[in-house]
Amino acid sequence: MxxxxxxxxxxxxxxxxxxxxxxxxxxxxxxxxxxxxxxxxxxxxxxxxxxxxxxxxxxxxxxxxxxxxxxxxADHHYMTCLHCGQSFPLDRCPLKAIEAQLQGSSSFTIYYHTLEFFGLCEPCAIQMDGISQSLSL
Amino acid sequence: MxxxxxxxxxxxxxxxxxxxxxxxxxxxxxxxxxxxxxxxxxxxxxxxxxxxxxxxxxxxxxxxxxxxxxxxxADHHYMTCLHCGQSFPLDRCPLKAIEAQLQGSSSFTIYYHTLEFFGLCEPCAIQMDGISQSLSL
DNA sequence: TTCGAGAATGATAATCATTCTCATTTTATG
DNA sequence: CATAAAATGAGAATGATTATCATTCTCGAA
CATH class of the missing domain: 1.10.10.10 (Winged helix-like DNA-binding domain superfamily/Winged helix DNA-binding domain)
Incomplete structure (x- = not known):
């Protein structure tokens, strides 16, 4: 720190x-x-x-x-739905190894990182799918 | 999309x-x-x-x-210095594999992610180091 | 082509998160 | 204690973002 x-x-x-x-x-x-x-x-x-x-x-x-x-x-990361805007926390951070590697190969001293995934949660994906079909896109 | x-x-x-x-x-x-x-x-x-x-x-x-x-x-990620606030782009995204894995193990459909590292760039780390020593912390 | 409904747009007003100002209080230090 | 510097709270000011509304555009139906 x-x-x-x-x-x-x-x-x-x-x-x-x-x-x-x-x-x-x-x-x-x-x-x-x-x-x-x-x-x-x-x-x-x-x-x-x-x-x-x-x-x-x-x-x-x-x-x-x-x-x-x-x-x-806390070091929590999220998946955020682009449709409903809800954020779902990831239960663990998938980046420990990558951070360590980056730390070694650069002169930058890393204290923490932020990571967030964006896309569609299952209910919204299903809903959008229904809409697409009813519009025959 | x-x-x-x-x-x-x-x-x-x-x-x-x-x-x-x-x-x-x-x-x-x-x-x-x-x-x-x-x-x-x-x-x-x-x-x-x-x-x-x-x-x-x-x-x-x-x-x-x-x-x-x-x-x-563009899919660019950054390392941002907590001291001077400058952001340095990463030349590649280290997350492709992790995203694919996450995609497979969850019902969330990922479109993109954001990733950013925070810490100290080299000049600021050196400068802070000097300050610490002069204050004998 | 013309019409009309609904969507999109631009200008500007309103909102609200954030920052600034400044008088007061707290803290650190001799 | 005495003093200077830093921190704080209250409220004003700022400025990014959103809401409003009149106008313009789009596009299917007649």
Missing amino acids: LSTHCTPAQTAVLQTLQRQHRPLSAQSLYTLMCQHQRIGLATVYRSLDALKRLGRVQHRATLEGEMLYSAVE | LSTHCTPAQTAVLQTLQRQHRPLSAQSLYTLMCQHQRIGLATVYRSLDALKRLGRVQHRATLEGEMLYSAVE
Whole structure:
């Protein structure tokens, strides 16, 4: 990790994210934290930004463009359906070996990666199939 | 691919993205297209959204949170430095095999994936190293 | 070819996530 | 303690994205 020095707010934000085992938007993170402590929305954003640069928090954008933040250690990846927009978590990361190999062959020091698959989940694929046939495409 | 039916605006947006071999923000895409044709900003956004759902366009958010769009066929991945924010493209995708395997073992139909590595580029790693030492951390 | 319904588009207003500003509070340090 | 620097919260400002709506285009049916 880069540095370990964190402000109290940064620590609180990170802990909250770690306890939620799912990605959160900045707004819902803020709402959630307000239930237990006093914190400003700007501080949430500032902390998320600092934690991103510390390599402790990662972000991804949903199909709709909503930005979601999660603790890096969770290291979860998703398959996201292009039709219904739902995201399905992968149960394990298929990239450990590749990351190690890349690490060895380049001067870049990797802390974490993001990986997401896009396509159609089964129900949507079936539904689209039905539509295609009824339109005789 | 999902469907091939595209409106003229969607086709123009996709072609512009394909000709640029780099991710573009919606705004710069709009500016670029205005030089050659008449198109509204809202239409650019609408087309990008439609193309995302058609599996032809993908988006990613930079460290700073800027949303960048690119044609899926480009299939580029990046290593992004957490310190300076620069993104370095990978020259090939290390995931073909894994995608095929995942395709076989799940009922999800994959059209494309996004993959990005985060860490430190060499100059930043050296610079940070110097700082650490001077602070005797 | 002409008509009409529905889709697509452009301009612009509205929304809302994110960032900025600044006064106040906390922290680190001598 | 005293002080400076950093962190914070509240609310204003910004700017990307989305919604609205009047107009234009598309295309099948007459």
